[in-house]
Amino acid sequence: MARTAVSGRLIWRAATVAEARWESPTARTLVLDVPDWPGHLPGQHVDVRLTAEDGYSAQRSYSIASAWPEPGGKVELTVQRLDDGEVSPYLTDTVQVGDQVELRGPVGGWFVWRDKQPAPVLLLGGGSGVVPLMAMVRARALARTKQPFRLIYSVRTPEDLLYADELRRRVRDDAGLDVHYVYTRKTPDNWPSPPKRIDVAALNTYGWPPDFAPDCFVCGPTTFVETAADILVALGHDPRRIRTERFGGTS
Amino acid sequence: MGIISRGFGGRRRESVPGLPPGQYLTHDFPVLSAGPTPRIPLDRWRFTVTTETGDQKSWNWTEFQALPADDVTVDIHCVTKWSKLGTTWRGVSLDTLLADVESAADYTMVHSFGGYTTNVPMEDLLDGKAWVAYKFDGEDLEPEHGGPARLLIPHLYFWKSAKWVNGVQLMTEDDPGFWEAAGYHMYGDPWREQRYQGD
């Protein structure tokens, strides 16, 4: 039976994996070809739906890692594998170039950065929570805007770092961008402090003072986001300038 | 159905004969929750039956534990499509809890700590079809699974088996509970696949 389409309603469409590359031993970036992609803002995500032979299906959200416009019209996702997960191991280890997944997006209009926002930007990412923040860093470079950007990136071990080379290069080349790392399980050799979770001292030292009035974006596992956002508020940042996105799970 | 994702298996599950339509077999016990898990100290636990005229009968934990209990082995069916076979529980039959209650009500609303509600016809609570269960697999029921005590009404979809149960209100007319008001079926028989309103 034919149904009338509700105008403007977002639908699922097929995306083809055009390319895939490892970002770390357990995280992979999928470069997707999505016909008629309308473009997106950094911070937005897509929903991915996988369907098994018997009709069983599972759906998860993934942030868009790439900035727009992209010359080839492609969209990138970076997926961190959770060993006991249902969907992420498929996206990191099973899906191959040429395969299709269903995708709905871009969605989410709140956890986004617009290059017209004049304020400095403080990004706090935990684990794969760095993905939408990386889209913001990339979008800033693409728009050639000058707002100071600072990323504080909490990660378990040096091996788990996503975008390590690119971040190093951008800190060198993108004026006004800097990055600080917090290692929670294992630090690089000769690191000045032992492994620790993000805390008041770290945000006090590396973050910006509240009177600098940065727009803050906090993203990652739910427990990371709650801790980091609470610290920002305790340090005196205006809660209205803090935007959060929870990925679920614990850090 | 959408396009098939080549090589995607999904969570371990089996389609076996004898399950209600559309259900898969699982060996885990998935935790579903619609809010923070309430932690109820036993000295604050209470189970209350309220009749349509407002009469109340209630038990504290000690009184409740002193009631005769049944050990039951049942299959459970969740509306999110998993079924689990041969689960073992210990609990007090609703026949016991409703035995001396004067009522002409045909419907009930089951209430929980944390505010959850679900509606169940009176006749589905009686005749050995429903329990307030406090042990699962021989162990005290964990908070994640509804402890200290949850309703167990295995012949209906498992959202009717309210976790953290604290009372039953008897009603002369049917009213939707938490999920029923949001689109789920008023009765929820897995064998007739009554998932959503209108099914």
Add this chain to the structure above:
Amino acid sequence: MTAPGDRAAALDGNAMAGDLREIFAVDVTSARFMCAGCTHTDAVATLMLWHQAPGLVARCPNCDDVVMRVVRAPDRVYLDLRGSVRLEVPLEGS
């Protein structure tokens, strides 16, 4: 009576964006809700979201009351908004 850490299972309103965008022409996660329980108001994206359930349950971050429920049936979506007094929806470009 909830222990710290019980919210670890939760996502937030951002994760509802796809399901809501399938029914509405605008992004509802950037709209502001007003909680019927405590009158707290903020972006829908800031609601605490429980998704491991028969539907999506979005609760007020201030008082834990249910503000929105979304249930997906194969051919329809049920949206229960009784926990919000109103939604204030920004219109792009105005």
